[in-house]
Amino acid sequence: MNAANLCLLAAGVYFLTGMLTGVWKYRCMAADPEARTPVYVDIAHRTALMYSFAAVLLHEFVPYSPLSPQGTLWAVGLPLLFFGSAIFIYIVHGILRDTDNQLRKPHRLGSTTLPGGLIITYMWLLIAGEIGGFLVLFAGFLRAAFAV
Amino acid sequence: MAGEVLLLAPAVTVHIVRGILRDTGHNQMRKPHRLGSTTLPGGLIITYMWLPIAGEIGGILVLFAGFVRAAFA
Secondary structure, rough: OHHHHHHHHHHHHHHHHHHHHHHHHHHHHHHOOOOOOOOHHHHHHHHHHHHHHHHHHHHHHHHHOOOOOOHHHHHHHHHHHHHHHHHHHHHHHHHOOOOOOOOOEEEEOOOOEOOOHHHHHHHHHHHHHHHHHHHHHHHHHHHHHHHO | OHHHHHHHHHHHHHHHHHHHHOOOOOOOOOOEEEEEEEEEOOOOOHHHHHHHHHHHHHHHHHHHHHHHHHHHH
């Protein structure tokens, strides 16, 4: 598996997820007298679509990576993993209908609550993985294109 | 591919028409389906929802299957 193919694989999976969660959202609306849809069904649908576009964006930067093939795989793999984990969590909240804001305290998951430290750790790992991975690729592009 | 563009374009057009008319009170799926001062038959909306579902998912599935086969087979 090379980095470029991993990006397109993720883009395809997230795009399909976006479309299938769109069917889910439509069926929720069709069944509701006010045509409303649960908050996290809607969020899962929208974020899956946006992250599929983000995966294609990462793919465009792969040729400029300053890292080895293995390093580039990590630079795209970490952001893609966090994109996927976010979509997955939104789908879980959409199925459970347990919250309309997963960051509101206490953090609900089904009928239980999650420790606050877990959420904070996950959020900072996600921020570091997504921004760090992309910064490496973007820096590689800037250097290649403008000889900084 | 063309099927998807054909189906995505009217969705955008419909959203623009909604923005101009300000006719739905924020939700075009709420029954009865309003368009300006008239209402649309429910069957029209249901048909229009399932057509993009079939066309968009079908279109991308064909392309994605081609990629998976080319890249990993």
